[in-house]
Amino acid sequence: MGKEKIIHIENLNKSFNGTSVIRDLSMSLYAGENLVILGKSGSGKSVIVKCIVKLMEADSGKISVFGTEVTACSSNELSDVRSKVGYLFQEGALYDSMSVRENLLFPALRNYKTRKLGMPQLDELVRQNLDSVGLLEAIDKMPSELSGGMKKRAGLARTLMLSPDLIIYDEPTTGLDPYTSESIIHLILKVQSEYNTTSIIITHDIKCAELTGDRICVLHDGNFIAEGVFDTVKKKDDPEVRLFFK
Amino acid sequence: MNSRSPMVYKTQQFLLDIAGITSFVGLFFRNLFTRRFEGREFLNQCFRTGYQSLLLIGVTAIILGLVLTIQTRPILADLGAVSWLPNMVFVSVVTEMGPVIFALLFAGKVGSGIGAELSSMRVTDQIDAMEVSDTYPFNYLVVTRVLATTIMLPLLVFYGDALAFLGSFIGLNAYSDISFQLFYSRAFEDFFFRDIFPATIKTIFFGYFIGIISSYMGYYSDKGTEGVGRSANSAVVASSLVVFVLDLIAVQITDLLLF
Ligand SMILES: Nc1ncnc2c1ncn2[C@@H]1O[C@H](COP(=O)(O)OP(=O)(O)O)[C@@H](O)[C@H]1O
Ligand SMILES: [Mg+2]
Numbered sequence: 001m002g003k004e005k006i007i008h009i010e011n012l013n014k015s016f017n018g019t020s021v022i023r024d025l026s027m028s029l030y031a032g033e034n035l036v037i038l039g040k041s042g043s044g045k046s047v048i049v050k051c052i053v054k055l056m057e058a059d060s061g062k063i064s065v066f067g068t069e070v071t072a073c074s075s076n077e078l079s080d081v082r083s084k085v086g087y088l089f090q091e092g093a094l095y096d097s098m099s100v101r102e103n104l105l106f107p108a109l110r111n112y113k114t115r116k117l118g119m120p121q122l123d124e125l126v127r128q129n130l131d132s133v134g135l136l137e138a139i140d141k142m143p144s145e146l147s148g149g150m151k152k153r154a155g156l157a158r159t160l161m162l163s164p165d166l167i168i169y170d171e172p173t174t175g176l177d178p179y180t181s182e183s184i185i186h187l188i189l190k191v192q193s194e195y196n197t198t199s200i201i202i203t204h205d206i207k208c209a210e211l212t213g214d215r216i217c218v219l220h221d222g223n224f225i226a227e228g229v230f231d232t233v234k235k236k237d238d239p240e241v242r243l244f245f246k
Numbered sequence: 247m248n249s250r251s252p253m254v255y256k257t258q259q260f261l262l263d264i265a266g267i268t269s270f271v272g273l274f275f276r277n278l279f280t281r282r283f284e285g286r287e288f289l290n291q292c293f294r295t296g297y298q299s300l301l302l303i304g305v306t307a308i309i310l311g312l313v314l315t316i317q318t319r320p321i322l323a324d325l326g327a328v329s330w331l332p333n334m335v336f337v338s339v340v341t342e343m344g345p346v347i348f349a350l351l352f353a354g355k356v357g358s359g360i361g362a363e364l365s366s367m368r369v370t371d372q373i374d375a376m377e378v379s380d381t382y383p384f385n386y387l388v389v390t391r392v393l394a395t396t397i398m399l400p401l402l403v404f405y406g407d408a409l410a411f412l413g414s415f416i417g418l419n420a421y422s423d424i425s426f427q428l429f430y431s432r433a434f435e436d437f438f439f440r441d442i443f444p445a446t447i448k449t450i451f452f453g454y455f456i457g458i459i460s461s462y463m464g465y466y467s468d469k470g471t472e473g474v475g476r477s478a479n480s481a482v483v484a485s486s487l488v489v490f491v492l493d494l495i496a497v498q499i500t501d502l503l504l505f
Pocket of ligand 2: 045046170171
């Protein structure tokens with residue numbers, strides 16, 4: 001495993017209307033790693049990753065992503081970082097006025113990495129990515145015609161269009177039946193090896209954490225209360241950690 | 247800051263919205279001139295905003311012309327001034343009633359649509375998804391919609407004026423056999439450009455602010471499903487109110503400049 005540091009967070013703080021959600025949190029992510037952030041719903045998991053891609057401003061602290069300090073960078077540098085990061089939202093966040101094909105083309109036609117490709121090449125790329133997530137037959141469907149699991153697959157295919165080096169999965173298995181959950185977990189592993197990406201997986205699903213995570217951080221009360229490989233975390237006595245292993 | 251009193255809270259919220267809308271206007275012009283222009287989406291929005299309102303504005307306009315004529319004809323007849331009727335209808339519809347009534351209908355139909363659509367995109371993370379994939383949602387979603395309302399409302403008002411005029415002709419024709427040529431020439435007798443020009447400038451501003459305000463309400467919508475309804479609602483209420491405020495300002499300016 002490469003030891004290049006992709007993300008480094010130092011003393012991140014974030015509060016909303018005086019309620020502190022993240023307190024003095026620090027973490028690092030290394031190339032090729034699958035990091036799982038495990039935490040109850042409302043514990044601030046999404047807040048951490050939104051600060052990483054600057055969908056939210058941190059109150060204080062330093063966040064550097066691919067060597068760029070996103071807490072204090074120009075909009076060009078931020079663009080550069082964002083083109084390297086794929087973000088899969090909880091419900092897939094498909095653009096509901098566009099078909100699956102148009103959803104995948106939307107970022108590709110506008111990003112500097114891909115926009116110079118001709119239409120036939122882009123179309124090929126769309127097919128290739130939809131095929132990777134097993135959704136090629138739904139290429140001309142509208143998002144409203146897709147099931148929850150299919151929306152997540154399509155959302156993943158869309159983030160793959162820009163060949164990200166890092167993919168952030170926000171609760172990839174939440175709201176899915178066990179069978180679909182498992183197929184999404186396998187898809188994450190497949191994408192990880194096929195596209196050679198680093199991943200952050202946010203979840204409260206212990207099975208998803210076990211199967212996808214190389215390293216697990218347990219978030220509680222604004223900070224990590226346990227960190228390590230699955231078996232290490234599993235042996236912790238902390239009652240808040242034990243809660244996940246019931 | 248004490249925000250316990252609802253009065254204070256409402257005032258704070260109002261001032262925040264004013265500040266937000268002002269910065270939205272700034273963002274609009276910055277994005278308009280520096281970012282790639284989303285031409286296809288702009289045409290799509292023009293089609294949607296324009297086409298959506300054709301029937302509504304058309305029917306209202308014909309009724310407006312009819313009612314106005316049927317109501318004023320007896321009064322004018324008493325004064326022996328029926329021949330003034332086309333001209334009177336023209337002036338009142340073109341300068342005042344048309345722009346305001348059609349703009350209010352437009353705010354109700356298109357403004358609520360924009361508020362609801364953008365807010366549901368915000369709630370389901372679609373706007374965030376555009377932002378993290380390094381495409382500019384403001385440019386794609388807001389600039390195109392605001393330009394579309396700015397251009398389509400004046401065109402719709404022309405169309406509404408014409409139909410109100412037709413309604414008036416139908417109304418008058420029921421009583422007397424006035425020919426369309428005569429009606430037409432009497433209506434346009436003196437006033438033409440002096441009335442149409444300021445009215446058109448006014449509708450451009452109406453269209454622009456209906457677009458800006460509705461987009462603002464949707465774009466920064468609260469999370470949660472009830473946020474969508476609230477955004478659609480505030481889009482209509484706020485842009486209707488602004489139509490009246492702008493109309494008041496426009497009357498003052500036209501007064502100063504023309505008389
Ligand atoms: N935009 C926001 N405004 C106010 N509060 C927020 C906002 N985003 C998140 N929060 C609060 O931060 C806490 C953590 O939210 P989140 O990170 O979404 O939780 P989760 O761990 O389930 O992803 C929640 O209590 C939520 O109320
Ligand atoms: Mg979350």
